Structure formats: structure tokens, C-alpha cells
Amino acid sequence: MRPILTLTPSPALDLSAQAPAVRPNVKLRCGVAVVEPGGGGVNVSRAVAQLGGASRCLVALGGATGAALEAGLAARGLEVMRFEAPGDTRQSLAVTSAETGEQYRFSLAGPEWGEADCQGFVEAVAQAVTPGALVVLSGSLPPGMGPEWLAPLGAAVRGAGAELVVDTSGDALKRLAAEGGADVLRMDHAEARFLSGTLLADVAEVRAFAATLTGAAPRVIVAMGAAGSVMACADGSAWHAAGADVPVVSKVGAGDSFVGGFVLALARGATPEAALQAGMAAASAAVMTPGTELCRLEDYERALPDCVLTRL
Template sequence: MQRRVCCNCVHDPTRRAMTAILTITVNPAVDLSTEAPAVIPDRKLRCSAPRVQPGGGGVNVSRAIANLGGVSRTLLAFGGPTGMALTNALRAEGLDLRGLGVDHPTRQSLSVRDAANGLQYRFMMPGPDWTESDCATARAAILQALEPGALVIPSGSYPPGLPDAFFVDLNRNVAAAGGRIILDTSGSALRAAARTGTGLFALRMDHEEAQELSGARLKRLDDIADYASRLHRDTGSRIVMIAAGAMGTVIVTPDWRGLLRPPVVVPVSKVGAGDSFVGGFALALSRGDDPVSACAWGVAAAASAVTTPDTDLCDRADVERFVTEVTRSAL
């Protein structure tokens, strides 16, 4: 009998033991989402009752992995009543949490959907200021939690005070322990990661971030692929991925350069699509898939996430169906 391939292969005796996954969220949030009949300036907007959900890059990566039947350890900084609400919600979802020892009050974020035109407006707060002592404490907590060979996923924005090169510098320690960093960030932290010779295992960004980083418009897929190849060469990263929206994800590895295109879906919310991608990608890597096949799982997870509201992230059944519809083409 043919075995059905799915995201949770831990019980498959033909598979090797799964690699540990460690997500890191230095700037988590409690996400509030609501809807207004129309978003109009200078008027009181009567909104629907808000949904309250956990947020932050690494937090959502762990949630996506759990949605797909996988397991990860979630490291995060949290504090205050908002932090308590966040961790209570994550524990209710069954996540394995560990604090970074930095207990500043956790921030909030807000997304509002305009019912008149379907557009979504997202308001992201900066988070608390970190001190040098906070950075040292978080670094020690990460290294203490590091398992040999683990996939380490710092994801999301940085709080003020955290050095842009924090995780790039940490990469030496992670690599020495046999670990592999998958970095998904933006802004000045992404610029730090794009410096020559950073040597990350995987570097991911979206099209807009790639354009900002390159200083070019990158209108064609070949332009995106050429820039990904440049990053692959200059940074020494083993894998570089640039998400190009509905067109799919461009990936460059030592063995292949190409596009993985998702099935056509009707989008509901783009929130969490990138985090779902990273979750699907990391989970597939953890079970031994090659990088391109793992990227296909990530593309399927992102496609699933855009069909769900707010930060519900990917759905396992959809991902298992969508991954069979992901197409590959060399660039």
C-alpha cells in the first residue's frame, strides 16, 4: 500500500528522527484584528468585535508548525499583562514555551479590514527598548536552549536597542553546535544579514524587502532570481529565498535556481503568510527533505494562510493538497 505523504511524518518508520526546531521571537505582540464598514479619515469608525490572537514572527512560525502537526520550542521575550495574555494563549494552543529572560511589557498590534473594498490596514507598534544587559541575557538563554543540529529560526521585527547584527553574530555559536539559522527579518536587520560573509544557512525575504535592500525595482522574475543569486554568492548563505507574492517563491541553492509557483487561491488575509511559509519550510527540512522540496511545502503553507482570516495561519489539510499543485521551473 502506498503511504500518503503529509507534514507529520514522525510516525513514518522509513523517516529518520526529526531535527529539533527552535523559534525565537524578540518582539512578540498580541494582535487585535477587526473590521469597519469603511476606513475613512477624521471619523469615528464603528468596528466589529476584535479578535485577539498571539503575534510575532517566531511565535507564528511555531503556531504554523503546530497547525501542520509538527513540534517546535518557542523562545520569546514577554512581560506585563499583555505578555501574560500572550503566553496563556500560546500554552492553550499547546506550544512549548521558554522565556528569554527579558520581561519588558509586550506590545500590541492592530489590523483593520475595510469591508467596502476588502483592503487591510496593519498598524505595528515598535516594542520596548532593550538594554545591553537585555541583549546579553537573551543571548545566554538562546545558547542554553540550543540543541545540537537544531534549526534555529529568529523571525520578526527587532525591538529598539537590539543590535541589527545580533543573530548574524550568534550564527557562529549556532553553527559551531551544528545548528542552522533560518533568518526571516526586514529593515536594518535584513541589511546586516546581507553583508558579505555572514554565512547563514537560509535567508528569506519578500519582494518589497528585496527591492528595498537592492535599491532596484526587480520587476521581472529573472531580476529577482539574479538578485537572489547575488545574495547567495555575497553572503555565503546556503539558501536564499525571495517571496514574489502570487507568482511564488524564487529560491537559490548550491544546486538549483528557480521558481516554485503556488496554486491559484482566493486571498482573505495576507497576515501570517510569510510565517506559515517558514513553518512549512522548516518542518519539511526537519524531516529530511531537500531545500527545494521543503520550499514547496513552504509555498503551499503560505497559499493556505492567505485563505484564512486574521492570523489563523495555514491549515494542514489544505497544505497537503496544495503541495501537490506547486510547480517548479528553473530560472
């Protein structure tokens, strides 16, 4: 099995709770909060573990919140490689209204990074990556680490003979789509619309758009929620994996669960298209769980046959 390394420069301690209703200008009394270690790469490593795999996670941690997050990862049996980050690790909050079932998600800003912090993280990546590894950069970059740092980070991964899978957004996604640097580039439907400037109303339009980006990234994946995911490849092939018809409890962590299922399948020797199907099964499993629980193996196994794979 190929080694998996996840990178999380901007983790968060995730709190989720339920309130009877969510309304402005009143004190909202929530139930007992569930506390989970979070952030893109952290969630990918958690998903990999919950699906029966293993990974190492390089995580930028600082302050008391960082210590709590690190303890949470250790309690889940994850192999943590700590990078000392400035300030205190950020937190995020998800509150579900019992009245409507709607979920409200708040993500707090993390501390500002300086150039030395950014350079140190790139050096830590270079030391951590091993030949043949699947390296996952998922989630946002911390304040002060601009998208220009993606090039040296990608060079560190490629220099070790490893493959880089990126799931990000905003300016970082825009730069990777224009200049390359990732071997697999994943985005959700809203991010694809942001890049394309169009609605991308159906699978055919999504496939055509994803194909335009394969000069920058050999494999481009666009998630369409319950409508499944599309993958376009540099060899001209394209695939669609349907989403399973499952009850939706919370969409938190579905994207990270997709990446976890996708990279674990690749690490075990699956073809990219089979990995796409595995990713969709993991995402389908994740929406069945409350809060930030991510995907459960038994739900994944039930969903996998329903995530029908089609060549486009």
C-alpha cells in the same frame, strides 16, 4: 525528525477586527476582535503546529500583555521557553474594511532593550539550541537590539551545530546580506528591491539577484507573492515554486506560514527545493484564512500539488 527552535525577541499580541468602512476623523466601530499570539517566530511555531509538526519557541515576554500572549501559546499546546523582557510586550492591530475588503495593519513599538537584555537573550539562545536543530529567527528585533547582535546570536547557533534560518527586514537584513551569518536567508519582494535598488521585475531578475547573495547565505529565498518564491543556492542551482491560485482573504501571516512549512519539511528530511514547495503551499493556505489564523492543514494539502516546482 530534526528539532525546530523559533526565536521571537519582539513578539506581539495580535488583534484583528472588521469595520463597516475605514475613514479618517470618525469613530470606527469594529466587530468582535480576534486575539492571537503573534510575532515572527511565534507565528512560525503556530504554523508548524497547525501543519502537524512540533517546535519549541523562545519568546521574550513582559508585563500583562506578555502574560496574555504566553497564555495564548500554552492554550495552543506550544512549548514556550520564556525570556524575561523589559516593559510590556507590544500589540498590533489589523482592521479590515467591509466596504472595500482592504486591510489596515498597525504595529506598535515595543519597549527599549538595554545591553544586558540583548546579552541575556543571546545566552538564552545558546542554552536552548540543540545539535542538528533548525533555528528560526523571524520578525523584527526589539528597539535597542541593533543588527550587531546578529553575529553573536548566529555564533551561538553555529556553536551548537545547528542551522539558522532568518526572515527579517531593514538594517538586520542588510547586515546579513552583506556579512553573512544565516544558513537560509528569506525576504519578500519589497525587501529584495530595497537591497538591490532595482525593480526585480520577473523571476529571472529575482533569481540573478538572489544568486549574488549566496556568498553570504548558502540558500537565499525571495518571495514574490502570488508569483511564487525563488531560491538560489551556493552550489549554483536555483528553483521556483509557484503560488497556488486560491481566494485571498488576508495576507497576514503568509510569510511566517511559508517559513513554518519550509522548516517543517526540512526537519522531516525533505530536500531544500521540496521544502520551498512546501513553504509556498503553506503561504497559499495562509492567505485563505481571515485575520491571523495562518495556515490550515487541509488547505495546505490541497494547495501543495498546485505549487509547481521548477528548476531555473
